[in-house]
Amino acid sequence: MIYLDYCATTPMSDSALEVFIKASKEFYGNPSSLHDVGTKAKSLLEQSRKAIASCVNTEAKGIYFTGGGSDSNNLAIKSLVKGKKGHIITTSIEHFSVLNTFTQLEEEGFEITFLDVDKYGVVSLDTVKQAIKDNTVLVSICYANSDIGTIQNISQIGAFLKDENILFHSDCVQAFGKIPIDITSLNVDSISLSSHKIYGPKGVGAVYISPKVSWKPVIPNTSHESGFRAGTVNVPAIASFAQAAIEICENMEVEQLRLKQLSQQLLSLLSNNCVTHSLIGHPDERLSHHLSLRVHGIEGQYTMLELNRKNIAVSTGTACKVEGQNASKTMLQLGYKKDASRELIRISMGKHTTEAHIIETANAIKDIVETTLP
Structure with missing residues (x-):
């Protein structure tokens, strides 16, 4: 075929598969456990966090591991706006995981503006500017569209939003490993990533949220990933994800x-x-x-x-x-x-x-x- x-999706690379198998055998501990087996797994988890951070030119402190790209979009968006009210801006051609999240937030009382795009799928800076309101709390625009491949000018939009002190999230699932992602130059506060789009395992992804930005856990009192996501962390898959990320970015x-x-x-x-x-x-x-x-x-x-x-x-x-x-x-x-x-x-x-x-x-x-x- x-x-x-x-x-x-992509097939797992040989090196990512090797890391997954080795980590499953030798780093099987729960990274939250305080004994040596857990500490060993925790060490590999933090090495993997640093590796993902280096691929997007940022600090490991802002990286949180998730269950995949859709999970990343859902958690990032909800964590950024939890406890807030107001207006959110996105585009009409976002991935369903983003659109569905905003549909839910709309039902919860947020006002959502779905921006139109031009014939190429591009949303202009002027269109974003015209949609801004006094109570706009978040803008979310995909870096590269999964259906048509169009790349947005995220850096330009982000620079404007930074001046306006409005949070900016970007779904970077399709872009990661295909075009350079530099957190600083993109002027974003948050991005979503996925492993299985870059020859890593399915069921694992990551979110970056700037340590300068405040957010609230979707599920209160969660202990894993600094409260960002509930559930025991899948260390072997995360280590495999990190290996795949290093390889594709190089x-x-x-x-x-x-x-x-x-x-x-x-x-x-x-x-x-x-x-x-x-x-x-x-x-x-x-x-x-x-x-x-x-x-x-x-x-x-x-x-x-x-x-x-x-x-x-x-x-x-x-x-x-x-x-x-x-x-x-x-x-x-x-x-x-x-x-x-x-x-x-x-x-x-x-x-x-x-x-x-x-x-x-x-x-x-x-x-x-x-x-x-x-």
Whole structure:
């Protein structure tokens, strides 16, 4: 099977798997236990915290481990606004874990503004400025969109919000390991990360919240992770996550250049094969391994299933969408009509993707178009 759904999840790297196995065998203690076995696990946990912090150029004190990207978004947002009232700003194309969290907060009395984006999925600084109110307490904008790959100008927006003394959270799950994340230069107060998007294990993620920012635990009297998240910490998975993070960040620049070349090759091959298609999202400010394609005249779900028959795995967008929803929520927000929004497929490449895979995929899409359309 040619796997081209790396935005949904990634296979664990050999080194991350080795760390997971070793940590499971040798660092099995509860890091909250005071005996030597617990202390040994605690030491590995703190080393892992420092490793994740170094990947985003910040201090370990602000890193809290979670159960994954969605868990990170939920906990970060709720911890930042707990005990407060007022107005929150986000965009209409955030990941469902963010949108669902804000829907819940709206039911609890917060006023939520869902900002519109332009045809490329970009939210402008002026749009953010116009939405600010006297009681705005938080802004949350995703760094890189999972459906269309568009990268937002988080640094510029963050600089403005810092001057306004408004908290700024960014979902960095898709961006981590693909583009540089520097907490200081991004001007963010909080970010969310996930392990299984970067060749680490599933079920583990992280949140950064600036030590300068006050927050309240979602569940009172929680002892783990300085009160941020309840439950015994999964030290082996966290150590494996840290290993995967170190590895992907060290190789990021070279790997993303390679993946960008493969992306451009696929687009060229589709054009040469006379496949009528459109690239959805920003043409330049986008994740280099991510292609959100509309194959004109064919439903994305059909294209995905036909590619699967040909042993090629792609998706029709984020894997966390509502079951049974064929139309792309993000494309609808970008202004596409429902029929067009059903034609989306998402091709996302990774470290195991080769030029031969790209050629075979382009030929397979050509075959599907030729046998489907009149």
